[in-house]
Amino acid sequence: MATKQEATQTRERLLAAARQTIRGRGITGLTLDAVAKEAGVSKGGLLHHFPSKEALVEGILKHLFEVFEARVQHYFELEAPTPGRWLRAYVRANFADEPLPLELGTVVMIAMTENPALLGRVQEDYQRWEERLLADGVSRARALVIRQAADAFWLDQSIRTSREDEADRLAVMNELLKLTEMDAR
Amino acid sequence: MATKQEATQTRERLLAAARQTIRGRGITGLTLDAVAKEAGVSKGGLLHHFPSKEALVEGILKHLFEVFEARVQHYFELEAPTPGRWLRAYVRANFADEPLPLELGTVVMIAMTENPALLGRVQEDYQRWEERLLADGVSRARALVIRQAADAFWLDQSIRTSREDEADRLAVMNELLKLTEMDAR
DNA sequence: CAATAAAAACCGTCCAGACGGTTGGTAAGA
DNA sequence: TCTTACCAACCGTCTGGACGGTTTTTATTG
Numbered sequence: 290m291a292t293k294q295e296a297t298q299t300r301e302r303l304l305a306a307a308r309q310t311i312r313g314r315g316i317t318g319l320t321l322d323a324v325a326k327e328a329g330v331s332k333g334g335l336l337h338h339f340p341s342k343e344a345l346v347e348g349i350l351k352h353l354f355e356v357f358e359a360r361v362q363h364y365f366e367l368e369a370p371t372p373g374r375w376l377r378a379y380v381r382a383n384f385a386d387e388p389l390p391l392e393l394g395t396v397v398m399i400a401m402t403e404n405p406a407l408l409g410r411v412q413e414d415y416q417r418w419e420e421r422l423l424a425d426g427v428s429r430a431r432a433l434v435i436r437q438a439a440d441a442f443w444l445d446q447s448i449r450t451s452r453e454d455e456a457d458r459l460a461v462m463n464e465l466l467k468l469t470e471m472d473a474r
Numbered sequence: 475m476a477t478k479q480e481a482t483q484t485r486e487r488l489l490a491a492a493r494q495t496i497r498g499r500g501i502t503g504l505t506l507d508a509v510a511k512e513a514g515v516s517k518g519g520l521l522h523h524f525p526s527k528e529a530l531v532e533g534i535l536k537h538l539f540e541v542f543e544a545r546v547q548h549y550f551e552l553e554a555p556t557p558g559r560w561l562r563a564y565v566r567a568n569f570a571d572e573p574l575p576l577e578l579g580t581v582v583m584i585a586m587t588e589n590p591a592l593l594g595r596v597q598e599d600y601q602r603w604e605e606r607l608l609a610d611g612v613s614r615a616r617a618l619v620i621r622q623a624a625d626a627f628w629l630d631q632s633i634r635t636s637r638e639d640e641a642d643r644l645a646v647m648n649e650l651l652k653l654t655e656m657d658a659r
Numbered sequence: 660c661a662a663t664a665a666a667a668a669c670c671g672t673c674c675a676g677a678c679g680g681t682t683g684g685t686a687a688g689a
Numbered sequence: 690t691c692t693t694a695c696c697a698a699c700c701g702t703c704t705g706g707a708c709g710g711t712t713t714t715t716a717t718t719g
Contacts, residue, residue, distance in 0.1 A: 662718080664716085665715085666713105666714080667712105668714085669710105669713090670712095672709090674707085676703105676705095677703085677705100678701100680700085682697105682698090683698090683699105685696080686696100687692105687694085688691105688692090688694100689690100689692080
């Protein structure tokens with residue numbers, strides 16, 4: 290029963306449950322009890338994989354970063370090898386359908402306001418993206434603007450109560466993609 | 475001792491204390507006890523002014539929105555009456571020095587993930603801005619991009635550990651201001 | 660201008676449940 | 690036999706909020 294494979298599965302189930310808990314119960318709803326219950330695991334079991342809540346938050350954070358990074362990579366390969374390629378991939382990854390950014394934003398927020406030290410540990414990844422995005426053949430200021438606008442997508446999407454913003458979403462994405470090309474350095 | 479004026483002062487002290495609590499103890503650190511203690515008021519006193527935690531969050535939210543609105547108004551009056559005037563005021567308000575946006579973002583986040591109904595109540599204000607920003611003589615897509623990028627400023631600033639990003643900050647702001655002018659409709 | 664009624668502005672205590680985390684165990688594979 | 694993977698019960702503290710009291714302000718009279 291306790292094979293290594295099943296252990297990893299449990300770990301992933303716990304991470305998935307944590308994400309679901311955030312989606313369903315909000316920031317302060319992310320508690321050990323809730324996550325354990327959501328995953329169908331005892332709290333002791335949860336604490337076996339993540340020995341503290343901080344460790345759990347860090348786990349979610351790292352996992353989401355990894356998923357997001359994979360997404361960027363995916364879109365990068367589909368993108369034409371012209372200046373702004375990384376930026377366009379980054380934009381597309383943010384505007385992809387699955388609601389990853391919302392959870393990512395939430396967890397980043399928790400970490401940010403509550404445990405800056407933790408955030409620092411994950412920041413290396415962020416730094417790597419930053420460098421790629423800024424050495425992408427687009428002016429620094431323009432690149433920063435594009436990244437910021439893309440980052441804010443989840444925020445924006447969450448504030449406006451679900452109107453049929455599909456058109457706007459595409460419009461914003463296309464505008465950002467265009468901005469990567471109008472400013473080749 | 476408890477004149478109407480001082481009562482309002484207490485209310486404002488409570489709101490200030492709540493903001494300070496967020497800054498100092500993070501999202502989950504925002505508790506009634508903590509706020510009351512920070513304000514030097516009993517918990518009963520706090521609950522007199524804000525009969526529930528939800529009411530407190532709503533109070534902070536409304537207050538911050540008001541402050542921000544006043545800021546936008548202020549910068550609007552300084553701005554040249556050419557297309558993109560509201561957008562430029564909005565950008566400047568976001569990039570102003572005082573660290574309002576971080577708390578705003580935090581509270582919006584709490585409300586957003588935890589109590590969407592509450593957020594809806596404050597959304598009228600947001601809607602008003604939105605309309606102004608979109609009827610500003612700049613194309614819709616461009617306007618949306620600019621607003622999003624401005625919104626994300628606080629997020630961005632908080633994630634990157636205080637490097638000397640002052641130059642970047644100004645660069646981003648100026649780029650956004652420029653983008654309001656390059657796209658007159 | 661008192662006298663007084665009534666409302667508003669608080670305080671201090673208490674509580675039931677939720678919180679993060681500990682402990683002592685069991686079962687199974689290596 | 691030792692380690693890994695888990696469970697169930699439990700602990701001390703904190704949580705949002707209820708409650709009853711007390712003091713101060715305001716409104717209403719005579």
